[in-house]
Amino acid sequence: MNSDTTQVSALVTIIVPVFNDEETIAAALDSAVDQTLTQIEIIVVDDASSDKTPEIVASYMKRDPRIRLIRHPENMSAFQARRAGIFAANAPYVLFLDGDDELDRNAAARSAATAEAHEADIVQFGIQIFYPNGKSGDAWEQRSQPKHTELLGDDILPALFPPNGRAAGQLWKYLFRTEVLRSAYDLTPRGARFYRANDLPIAFLAALVARRYRSIPDKLYRYFWRRGASTLEATAQEAIAFQVSAIDAFRATDDAVREAAYRHTNPEALLASHAAATLSIAGIAMRWALGTSDHHLFDLAVGEIRDRVGSIDMIRAAVRHQPAVLERLAEATEPPRLGEREVKSVLITTANLTTGGVSMVVLAQAAFLAQHGHKVSIAVRRSGNDSTLLPEDTPFYEVINGDLADRLDTWADICRREQVDVVIDHRILYSTDWHAYALMAAALGIPTIGWIHNFAGRPTYDLNDMHGYLKRSLPSLAHVVALSPLDVAFWKLRGISHVSYLPNPPSPMILNQGADVPRRHAPGDRLELVWIGRLEQHTKQVRELIAIASELRTLEVEFRLRVIGPDQPGYSAARLNAAAEKAGLASYLEAVGALRGSELVAALDGADAFVGTSVIEGYQLTIIEAQSRGLPVFMYEMPWLVPVQDNQGVVSVPQGDALGLARQMAAILRDPERYNQLSSASLAAARRLLDVDYAALYVKLVNGALDTAYSPEPSLQDASQLLDLTIFFAERHSGIREKLHKAERTGRAALERVEKMERKEAYLRRQLSRIEKLERKEAYLRQQLSIARRNADRGDTKGSATTLSAPDVTGLDVAGVRDTPAPARSELLKRGPIAKLLMRARRNLGAALRLRARRTRVVGGTIRDSRLILDIRAPHGHEVVGAELRRHLADGTIELPLEVSRKGPGLYSASHDVTEGGKRRWRVAARVRSKGREKTLELPIETRASSSGDAHMNIRFNDGETVQFFRSSGRASKSARV
Structure with a gap:
């Protein structure tokens, strides 16, 4: 370097904070001294390295006087190392270079020229991210490129740190005006030492201070992932502390941001950006600190993060940035206990509000709790709700907008607005995000009760992995409600101790039916049967009705079976009626669709017995509705159901025994006294359920005061029965599993x-x-x-x-x-x-x-009397059976059929009327038959194919692939677009 160059004042200071970078510092310094801009100074700040880093820097200083070295006597963190470099800088602009990265040769020249040309305080440029395998250009690199060309004033910070976005504050992807960085450091504690994410607070505050931002697309920085020691994994308590300290680093900006908000033109945007960046940095800490498989370290990390950001923001950060840790948080969370505070306001939530069974339970619970003086609100998480079903003056919310993070914010707002004391969630068995809502409620100090609306074996029957999810997530609930003692045994055997069973409340139809219903009279010569439910095969087994009806006819029973219920995606009333007609049962069985209110009551009153074909249910409300009208129940057995236990009005047979069920129904035609007994027993069973004080039960539930009788301990008999049922459900779908495996093999082939x-x-x-x-x-x-x-x-x-x-x-x-x-x-x-x-x-x-002769191809063409005639040659053993013109467009393919005729051995003629003219660049496709098999091929055109035209039209072969016909008025006319 000549002496003249050393006398020129520096335009850019390159600050290089280092700590034990002996393996990479030479490459970093080479990239700095090799800058095309010679008006630079390089300040290396050694943060008390214990290796040969200082000696390597000293050797470079001997060769290049632009390099200076500042040494810290003790390790003070890269945060303080950068501070030392910034306040020692002589140039008006600063670039940062980590000791394990490299600068492009034009980094200083390009960024400084942009800053001077536009009087910019910050210039952002593109970066390259390299991995140990040498690859680059991944999604992270793409996200890290500049997104804005120019920003001014108070618009800079919200743009670089968008609300609800991921905070990316790496200082090395910017050139800064030196005074902006000094002002940013003046807003932080002078002696603070930050060892993790230590560049983010300065990047954030610099964006707050800056007044003009510009960007250039040039990739001027090369970042080498894991080349240094900046990404430690959480394998010990010290590593946990290191990762969580990232939150402390960014919280150092809190006071400055609050102060700046008073002067900011858009304080809401500023505070939203700051909150989003806080969540983002908490998410980064979670990614590393909560990635440990050690439960003790995990609990330690959760406590450390919660202490810094609070329970609410910890959940929000996890949902927004690290959703994978949510289930682990649910597993590790100790939920608020029921009974710790007086319950005045209850929030009940479900998927959506319709006339379905779960919705009826929700509405009944709301009515019972309201009768007892509780304030009740209802929230749903899907659209398509019937608000006319709501009790009067009941607050109703649809939590459906935005992503899960947005919906959780809405959920928290509802809990605060309604001053909720307890949440009852009815979505436990049918969704995999309810634990996030339970965690948010717990963060607000609100316990959640989960209501499971089906038998515990349902996930096994459905062939899904819901049981694993439930075992991990149910600990986040204050209490779990199932529908039978056998369910309680199942969940307790799975390690969920806080579980009880409660009966579902009667439907409004039962509650509003008025006076006692008299016992039914025995049927006469014909048996009137009714089936009620969704027309769904998987659990309701609606097609079993065909088998039962067939067996009844074989037994020469006069009967009529009315099937009542709404169509489902996999089955419908029309399909069931068609199947009945095909089986010769159309005069015996009829699906009539859904009935409600008085029509449903009339249908029940017009029947002699209720038929049930379900294979799995939690609490089949239609059984209670039928019995409340005095109908005996004939069903496939589901021994866990509370409504059928000790119920003399129910006759059950093993699953799938259509003949056995038909015989039981046929018997009551021959034994009127037996029918009368069954009807009386049904009414008695319905009355027992109506006599339950549901309001008192629900009040005890929300206050954590349920009797222990509702939470029995599992017995060996329970375990045996559960094992038998689990095996039954698994074996029932063994054929399906084989079909799935076969489909997978077929798909791979x-x-x-x-x-x-x-x-x-x-x-x-x-x-x-x-x-x-x-x-x-x-x-x-x-x-x-x-x-x-x-x-x-x-x-x-x-x-x-x-x-x-x-x-x-x-x-x-x-x-x-x-x-x-x-x-x-x-x-x-x-x-x-x-x-x-x-x-x-x-x-x-x-x-x-x-080779070409072995292919079907177009060998010539002409236009005669405004008709296109193409000559097609097919090889020996091939026959052209059809042809068409094709034109491929962005939104589909246009096809014009060709009339095909044979002209001789291996030669065919394909014609089309072209009086419309002006068609351009068509491909020719033909259906070719060979050895009994037929294929459709797009045909090549012989290079030497001949073409001719008549007085008005002509034809040309363009490129060996397409044909064009046009009006021959000296040159091809402008082609009409098709």
């Missing part, structure tokens, strides 16, 4: 065939390209040979030399051809280099033509 065909297609395309290249070469060589002979005969050296200078015919001795006597000239041309090239081209062309 199909994928392999597709990949093989794609490889073959690629090979054929390469061959076709080669053929076309050889054809062009042959035509070129023929032309060159003709010109060479003509020029040689004339002795035209210039013409020969000019003509034969093409790259495909280089190295020919044209002068020798010219100087050869005429008798020998012809022999030379026959045996010379041109003749050899031509012979080789002919051989290659012959091979290519033989």
Whole structure:
């Protein structure tokens, strides 16, 4: 470096904080001293390295006086190292370079030129991120590129740190005005030491202080992932503290941001950006600190993070940035206990509010709790709700907008607005995000009660992994409510101790039916049967009704079976009626759709018995509704159901025993007294359920005061029965599992065939390209040979030399051809280099033509009387059975059919009326039959295919793939767009 350069004042200071970077500091300094801008100074701040880093820097200082070294006597963190460099800088602009990264040669020149040209306080540039395997260009790198060209004033910070966005505050992707950085550091505690995410607070405060921002797309910084020691994993208590300290680093900006909000033109946006960045940095801490498999370390990390940001923001940070840890938080969370405070306000939540069974339970619970003086609110998490079902003056909320993080914020607002004391969630068995709502409620100090509306074996029957999720997430609930003692045994055996069973409340139809219903009279000659439920096969087994009806007819029972219920995506009343007609049961069985209110009551009152075919239920409300009208119940057994236990009005047979169920129903026609007994027992069972004080039960539940009788301990008999049921559900779907495996194997085989065909297609395309290249070469060589002979005969050296200078015919001795006597000239041309090239081209062309001859192709075409006629040649053993013109557009394919006729062996004619004219670039497709198999192919066009036209129209073959026809008025008319 010459002395003149050293006297020029620096325009850019490159600050390099280092700590034990001996393996990489040389590459970093090489990239700094090699800058195209020579007006730089390089300040290396050594943060008390214990390796050879200072010695390496010193060796560079001897070679380049632009380098200075500042040494800390003790490790003070990169936060303080950068501070030292900034306050020692002499240049008006600063670039940062970590000791394990590199700068592009133009980094200082390009960024400083932009800053000076636009008077910018901050210039952002593109970056490259390299991984240990050498790869780059991933999604992180793409997200890290500049997104804004110019920003001014108070718009800078919300744009660089958007609300609800991910905070990315790496200082090394910006050039800063030095005074902006000094002002940012003045807003932080002077002696603070931050070892994790220590650049984020300064980047945030610099964006707050800056007044003008510009960006350039040039990638001027090379970041090497894991080359240094900045990403430690949480394997010990010290590592946990290191990762969580990132939150402390950013919280150092709190006071400055609150103060700036008073002067900011948009304080809401400023505070939202700050809150979002806080959540983002908490999410980063969670990613590393909560990634441990050690439960003790995990609990320690949760406590550390909660102490810094609070329970609410910890949940919000997890949902927004690290959703994978939510289930672990649910598993580790100790929920608020029921009974710790007086319950005045209850929030009940479900999927949506309809006339379905769960909705009826929600509405009944709301009514009972309201009768007892509780304030009740209802919240749903799906759209499509019937608000007319709501009790009067009941607050109703739809938590449906935005992503899960947005919905949780809405959820928290509802809990605060309604001053909720307890949440009852009815979505436990049918969703996998309820634990997030329970965690948010717990963060607000509100316990959540989960209500499970089906038998515990339902996930096994459904072949899903819900049981694993529930075992991990149920600990986040203050209490779990199931619907039977056997359910309680199941969950306790799974380790969930805070579980009880409670009966579902009666439906409004039962509660509003008025006076006692008299016992039904025995049926006469015909048995009137009714089935009620969703027309769904998976659990309701609606198709079993065909089997039962068939058995009843075989037993010569006169009956009519009415099937009542709404259609489902997999089945409908029309399908059931069609199946009944096909089985010859149309006069016996009829699906009538959904009935409600008085129509449903009338249907029950017009029946003699209720039929149940479900394989799994939690609390089949239709059984109670039928019994409340005095109907005996005939069903497939579900021994866990509370409504059927000790219920003498129910007759059950093993699952799938259609004949056994038919015989039981046939028996009551022959035994009127038996029918009367069943009807009386049904009424008695319904009255017992109506006599339950549901309001008192629910009040005890929300206050944590349920009797222990509702939470029995599991017995060996319970375990045996649960094991039998689990095996039954698993074996029931063994065939489905085999079908799934077969489908997977078939899918893999199909994928392999597709990949093989794609490889073959690629090979054929390469061959076709080669053929076309050889054809062009042959035509070129023929032309060159003709010109060479003509020029040689004339002795035209210039013409020969000019003509034969093409790259495909280089190295020919044209002068020798010219100087050869005429008798020998012809022999030379026959045996010379041109003749050899031509012979080789002919051989290659012959091979290519033989390959093409094995393909169906277009060999010519004409337009006669405004009708396009294409000549198609098919190889031996192939027959053209149809053809069409195709044009591929962005939104689909247009097809024009061609009439095909045979002209001779292997030759076909395909025609189409072209009076409309003006069509351009059509492909020709044909259906070709060979050996009994038929394929549709897009046909190539022979390079030498001939074309002709009539007086008004003409045809041309464009590029070996497409055909065009047009009006022949001197030139092709402007093609009409199709």
